[in-house]
Amino acid sequence: MTKPNLTLYLAAPRGFCAGVDRAIKIVEMALEKWGAPVFVRHEIVHNKFVVDGLRDKGAIFVEELSDCPDDRPVIFSAHGVAKVVPAEAERRQMIYVDATCPLVSKVHIEAERHYENGLQIIMIGHAGHPETIGTMGQLPDGEVLLVETVDDVATVDVRDPGKLAFVTQTTLSVDDTKDIVAALQARFPAIVGPHKEDICYATTNRQEAVKAVAGKVEAMLVVGAPNSSNSRRLVEVGAKAGCAYAQLVQRADNIDWRALDGISSVAITAGASAPEVLVTEVIDAFRARFNVTVEQVETAVERVNFKVPRVLRDVETEN
Structure with a gap:
């Protein structure tokens, strides 16, 4: 036939992308440096095939730091974590490696800078997504407000309409986000945006x-x-x-x-x-x-490459 x-x-x-490539490499290099098991808080990236492959090599995936023993290394996923997570790891004197994508870290730094300048932050993102949780968790409760849709903009309750900034999750629809940004700027004309687009x-x-x-x-x-x-x-x-x-x-x-x-x-x-x-x-x-x-x-050629954290660069040199 x-x-x-x-x-x-x-x-x-x-x-x-470069951030995913780096995160996977971090788990593989951690296994090479410290041996199995290495614990990973949350899926290192959102892909079952990738996660299963790393699990076969000796990675153990958990949802919370409390699921990890003190004496084994733990890696934080590419999506980023709230500040309380590394703080708790340090308190427990754990070895930890942060695999947060550098472009997510950029949003974290941006949010902190706005906060230090006395601004309350509105985050455009998806409720419950680990990246959103991690970004909102960079600052005290109430300092980052979440909006998911244009409709949310009309009801968001801010402290001072003249002292606002916005950041976005890095994985949103570019077109949908433009509409939400436009609604924010219409309702809060003084709102401060990122120097460069947060969407990666x-x-x-x-x-x-x-x-x-x-x-x-x-x-x-x-x-x-x-x-x-x-x-x-x-x-x-x-x-x-x-x-x-x-x-x-x-x-x-x-x-x-x-x-x-x-x-x-x-x-x-x-x-x-x-x-x-x-x-x-x-x-x-x-x-x-x-x-x-x-x-x-x-439509484009990508040549972006992100370095692994310093604690793993000796493994990279050996390879």
Whole structure:
């Protein structure tokens, strides 16, 4: 039986960003330096395949510092943690390594600077997301207020409308965030914004690549985890950019083939915490069912690289 023809458009950039790459490397280097087990507070990045791979090497993933023994190293995830977490680790005299993405740390520093200047901060982000919890936890209770939508802006209760600043989670939809920022500026004309966009380069680049490819295809698959904020935003961006069917898949075996019946063009991208091996797996699944032509649609080239913390650089030198 002849396979139907299908064009696969690969969006680029896609997949791992520099912050995710660094966080995974930190766990691997910690295991090399201290041996197993190494404890990791929260999933190091939001991807089951990555987490399972590190678990197989000897990492133990926990949700709280209280789940860790005093005598083994602990790593804080790429999403960042509230200040009380490293403070508690120091009190317990634990060895800890902070794998917070440097672009998230930049937002933390920004929030502290605004606080020192006497400003109350409004954070645009998703309630319950570890990055939001970590950023809000840099300052005392009540100093950072959370808004998730344009509607939230109308009801947020601030201390002084003339002394406000805003920061954002790094993995939001660029377009949705613009609308929320505009609403904040309309209600609080004196509000101070970041010098440079808080939404990280990788989130922005992946969303731009999705917009470039969405109009060319009948369907789009985003390889990523359901708890990955940036992956879920890619699905939303694809749908808003005109793609009739945009879906998140963790692995090739999550693909709903019935929904793709009769189509001739599909776009594939991956969230910033999804490894390229999973994209390859998805492409191979299409090759098994279709006569596939692959086209790359590249909108940016990324050359960002972040150093690992100093405590692990001796391992890097040995390698």
